[in-house]
Amino acid sequence: MGRRGSSSDDPLHHEGGIPAPPVRAGETHPVRHSTARHLRKGKRFTWLKVVSAVLACALVAGLGVIVVKVVGLRSSLTTEPLNLGTEAQGLPVDLSTDPVQILILGTDSRANTGGAYGRDPSSDGKGNSDVMMLMNLSADRERVTVVSLPRDLLTDIPACEDPQTGAIYPAQQFAQLNTALSYGGPGCTVAAINQLTGMEIDHFMMADFNAVKELSTVIGGVEVCVNEPIHDTYSNLELPAGVSEIQGEQALAFLRTRHAFGDGGDRGRIRAQQSFLSSMARKITSEGTLTNVPRLYNIADAIARNLTVDEGLAEITKLLALADRIKNVDLGKVAFVSLPTSLYEPNPNRLVMDEVEGEKLFSILRADGDVTAADEDEEPASPAPSDGPSSPAAPEPEEPAFDPSAQPVEVVNASGTDGRSSEIAEQLQTLGYLLATGTESLETSPATQIFYSAGFEDVANELAEELNVPKASVLSSERNHGVTISMGADFATGTQLEATGGVGGNLRGQTADQVTCQGSGGF
Numbered sequence: 001m002g003r004r005g006s007s008s009d010d011p012l013h014h015e016g017g018i019p020a021p022p023v024r025a026g027e028t029h030p031v032r033h034s035t036a037r038h039l040r041k042g043k044r045f046t047w048l049k050v051v052s053a054v055l056a057c058a059l060v061a062g063l064g065v066i067v068v069k070v071v072g073l074r075s076s077l078t079t080e081p082l083n084l085g086t087e088a089q090g091l092p093v094d095l096s097t098d099p100v101q102i103l104i105l106g107t108d109s110r111a112n113t114g115g116a117y118g119r120d121p122s123s124d125g126k127g128n129s130d131v132m133m134l135m136n137l138s139a140d141r142e143r144v145t146v147v148s149l150p151r152d153l154l155t156d157i158p159a160c161e162d163p164q165t166g167a168i169y170p171a172q173q174f175a176q177l178n179t180a181l182s183y184g185g186p187g188c189t190v191a192a193i194n195q196l197t198g199m200e201i202d203h204f205m206m207a208d209f210n211a212v213k214e215l216s217t218v219i220g221g222v223e224v225c226v227n228e229p230i231h232d233t234y235s236n237l238e239l240p241a242g243v244s245e246i247q248g249e250q251a252l253a254f255l256r257t258r259h260a261f262g263d264g265g266d267r268g269r270i271r272a273q274q275s276f277l278s279s280m281a282r283k284i285t286s287e288g289t290l291t292n293v294p295r296l297y298n299i300a301d302a303i304a305r306n307l308t309v310d311e312g313l314a315e316i317t318k319l320l321a322l323a324d325r326i327k328n329v330d331l332g333k334v335a336f337v338s339l340p341t342s343l344y345e346p347n348p349n350r351l352v353m354d355e356v357e358g359e360k361l362f363s364i365l366r367a368d369g370d371v372t373a374a375d376e377d378e379e380p381a382s383p384a385p386s387d388g389p390s391s392p393a394a395p396e397p398e399e400p401a402f403d404p405s406a407q408p409v410e411v412v413n414a415s416g417t418d419g420r421s422s423e424i425a426e427q428l429q430t431l432g433y434l435l436a437t438g439t440e441s442l443e444t445s446p447a448t449q450i451f452y453s454a455g456f457e458d459v460a461n462e463l464a465e466e467l468n469v470p471k472a473s474v475l476s477s478e479r480n481h482g483v484t485i486s487m488g489a490d491f492a493t494g495t496q497l498e499a500t501g502g503v504g505g506n507l508r509g510q511t512a513d514q515v516t517c518q519g520s521g522g523f
Contacts, residue, residue, distance in 0.1 A: 082204065095322050152265065196353070214302040279515070424485065
């Protein structure tokens, strides 16, 4: 079902998303006031809709060197309280040895942008948090897991106290998660996500629109891949098909767009953001950035001038400890995961968390586990007790999910190596896919992808397993009937794609060592 029409680029029509009027100090209200710390006086920033600048630096060793320069830039940082929930109970965390949860936020606020990004009445003041990423650092320093929370997610928001005015915003039931930012600030989003996940967020980071533009320019651009030309008049994203290196306004547009990717909703945009961050991490680790002190200082400057953190994280010693624990994480263990969701039936433009799969994800993170690990096989069920001897029942033969010989499969060679489509088509024919055909393409693609139209998802997944194509590159598309295997430059030889990283179980997402491309269609 399509999800167009719910866009951060258009005026947002919230469902349960208009903040309840606050109760001013001195007025009676059944909600209890908290002892939350008040905001330090100083310059207020608008927050970044996309937080790639902060996250990309945190994912690589560069932050360890950058932070030395940040000491001189400390005055550029702005702080806000960590948790505005009236039931807030902050617990101390050791950034060197404990598992750490850091919430990374961005906002759709147009304040102080001079009208460069349009006018949206719902984004006045603090705005709404268009991007919410919960970054989890494992205690053993070997894993980084980033969970993307959709802005369209419906959940409960607890009562929050505005640190500037002392006003209490009443609790909201089944409201849109991204509106929590407007209930006093980022600390209310922290409180809401703590309640949703059963976790305890230790710190947050926020940056403004300029951060992604400045950082993407400082590092010389970030490579992105799209399957067809993009002309998005809402975000002003203009890209040819294939691989492009983007920076500045185009990098921001890539991260802002909702209309260009997927079905026009949160899921497609989140996938594009994960791909961008993975590409940025790969570039920073591969181009000598980590040993280039002038470039590192420029990165530090771009971050510090556009960064807001909670009061605890503003201490330089804590930033040093944080940097030290992430600097050697392998990109295959840097996982970007989408929160498991389903469409909200009364309004398909909204999402709700899949309770079963969502709880599986957060139970892994609460146990400081690894989301890239495959699910362990379940123990076989014990047989029911019997009163007497009996012969074991013969297992019933499983019905095949589909008949391979009747499935339309097209293999498109976009690898840049002649003859590959015929080779793989012949291989599939020996496996029973008698209708498999090969087609040569004039275009090349960096990544192998499998596209399927409605009714062919099982076929696509079976072929992905046969060819070892990661599930992050198995996408729905109605451009062709059946299944289309687009062979990229990563599949120029052999009968199976060389394995890369990936997330386990039923989770959707990718690891930072995987190259993915974006396009229209479902997700």
